Amino acid sequence: MPHQSMNVSGVEVTPLCDAVGPMGPAIRRPLAELFPGSGLQDEPWVLHFHCYLLRDAAGRLTLVDTGIGGVDSPASSWAPVPGTLADELAAVGVAPADIGTVVLTHLHSDHASGAVVDGAPAFENARYVLQRAELDAAQDATLDAFVTPIKGQLHVVEGQAEVSPGVHVHFAPGHTPGHQIVRVGEVAMTGDLVLHPSQLDDPAVRYAYDDDQEAAVRTRAEVLGGLRAERAILATAHFSDPFLRL
Numbered sequence: 001m002p003h004q005s006m007n008v009s010g011v012e013v014t015p016l017c018d019a020v021g022p023m024g025p026a027i028r029r030p031l032a033e034l035f036p037g038s039g040l041q042d043e044p045w046v047l048h049f050h051c052y053l054l055r056d057a058a059g060r061l062t063l064v065d066t067g068i069g070g071v072d073s074p075a076s077s078w079a080p081v082p083g084t085l086a087d088e089l090a091a092v093g094v095a096p097a098d099i100g101t102v103v104l105t106h107l108h109s110d111h112a113s114g115a116v117v118d119g120a121p122a123f124e125n126a127r128y129v130l131q132r133a134e135l136d137a138a139q140d141a142t143l144d145a146f147v148t149p150i151k152g153q154l155h156v157v158e159g160q161a162e163v164s165p166g167v168h169v170h171f172a173p174g175h176t177p178g179h180q181i182v183r184v185g186e187v188a189m190t191g192d193l194v195l196h197p198s199q200l201d202d203p204a205v206r207y208a209y210d211d212d213q214e215a216a217v218r219t220r221a222e223v224l225g226g227l228r229a230e231r232a233i234l235a236t237a238h239f240s241d242p243f244l245r246l
């Protein structure tokens, strides 16, 4: 079921809960290894997988991230269960064709797989927003799975951009080369800028699956510092509570 939505600057922000569960055995590691320096004990880590639906006052719909995808998804080798994004959208009365803009924070398989269904764009009327650096770094399997099927609808941006009225993307590299976050009013949808709450207490806590660990720490510290100064609301991909005010 979708989590409770909130209204911010005239935009309704609805967290869609694509899946809940632990990482599969293929990539599961103890928390102390996944987050070196965190001091976390080895306890089960149950992730939520959130996408966010934005509905502005004019009825325009933007989707931030597309989740795990179906049973044959590239994420199926490690994700806990298939994603339920289509059901989550239906639960709030939205059909895929209604979506005008899709923002992919990055091209990891638990954020991008739902962008494509049966080798075709899942959102036939949407522009798909991706950072230039993410596109440039994409390798063969990623290109085949996520980029080639949507290439006719790609909207490539560099750095900061307004992708729909009131909806902005900001470049936040490190987790991947072209990772981006999304802002609407005081809400920041942070993708994989933070994976675990321990990184809010200490942004220097690394994550084993960040592509560039040093850049990720720098970006996390800088972006979280700015968000904390404005007491922004984080909308995270993987925490159990989708919204969290800093």
Ligand SMILES: [Zn+2]
Binding pocket: 003, 016, 017, 018, 020, 048, 049, 050, 240, 242
């Ligand atoms: Zn959830």
Ligand SMILES: [Zn+2]
Binding pocket: 106, 108, 111, 175, 192
């Ligand atoms: Zn990721």
